[in-house]
Amino acid sequence: MFLRLFFMLVLSAGIAACASTPSSRRGAPDFSSLSLCRGVVISNAPATDHSRRIANYDPQASIQGTVLLRAPVNACVSSGFGPRRGGAGSFHHGLDLYTGRPSAVYAGGDGVITSVDRLRGYGKTILIRHGGGVETRYAHLSSYAPGVRPGTRVRMGDVLGRTGDTGNATAVHLHYEVIVDGKRHNPLTIGH
Structure with missing residues (x-):
């Protein structure tokens, strides 16, 4: 009952959160x-x-020789990539995946963690370098998994942490970015 009331209030306030x-x-x-x-x-x-x-x-993408998950968490999409009305800015540079409560976030592909940090707007964040100019960013986390630190090698499907609402977030979710040669791309459409 409390959650239903909460989401009714969130939606009536015009906040972009999944209901x-x-x-x-x-x-x-x-x-x-x-x-x-x-x-x-x-x-x-x-x-x-x-x-x-x-x-x-297609749950996986092949990008410059790197295989990545398009959505590395069990969730629903609460905001897509691209222009949007309302919320935090007019262009959304990632994919928001709503979980409602803290849930496991998995490495989108094999790689090396290059950053574990709290970033303005993103909150608790992890950045993974996959090679070939491909990186993935995982933002708004509530916590990091044990052993997650810069220099750690990860495999696709390894648990990185849990979804959260740190930084500029209105609900518990994962903000997921796929970055190729420094440019952010739509995780749902990039690659083949």
Whole structure:
């Protein structure tokens, strides 16, 4: 009841947050599909099918020889990449993946952690270098996993930390960026 009231207040205030909790999954993460969050208007939403699932979704991308997960957390999309109305700025440089409560965030691909820091706006953040000019950023985390520090080698699917609302965040989620040669790209469309 409290959560429902909270989300009704958030939505009535015009804050970009997802209005439903994704289904709880136990065991290995399932990245096979991704949907828009229900009950919220997403001004920069990617194309979907009639069930609000991301159209033509492929959970992995191959970018300059690097294989990455497009959404490294069990979640729903609460903000897409690109221009948006309201919220924190007019252009959104990542993908917001709402979890509702702190949930495991996984490494999007094999690489080396180059930064574990608290950054203005991003809050608790991790940056991974994957090689070939490809990096991924994980922001608004509530906590880091044990052993996560600069120089640590990670494999796709390793737990990095938990989603949160640190920095400029209005709900518990992951802000995920794919950066190629210093430029941020849409995690849902880059690569093949």
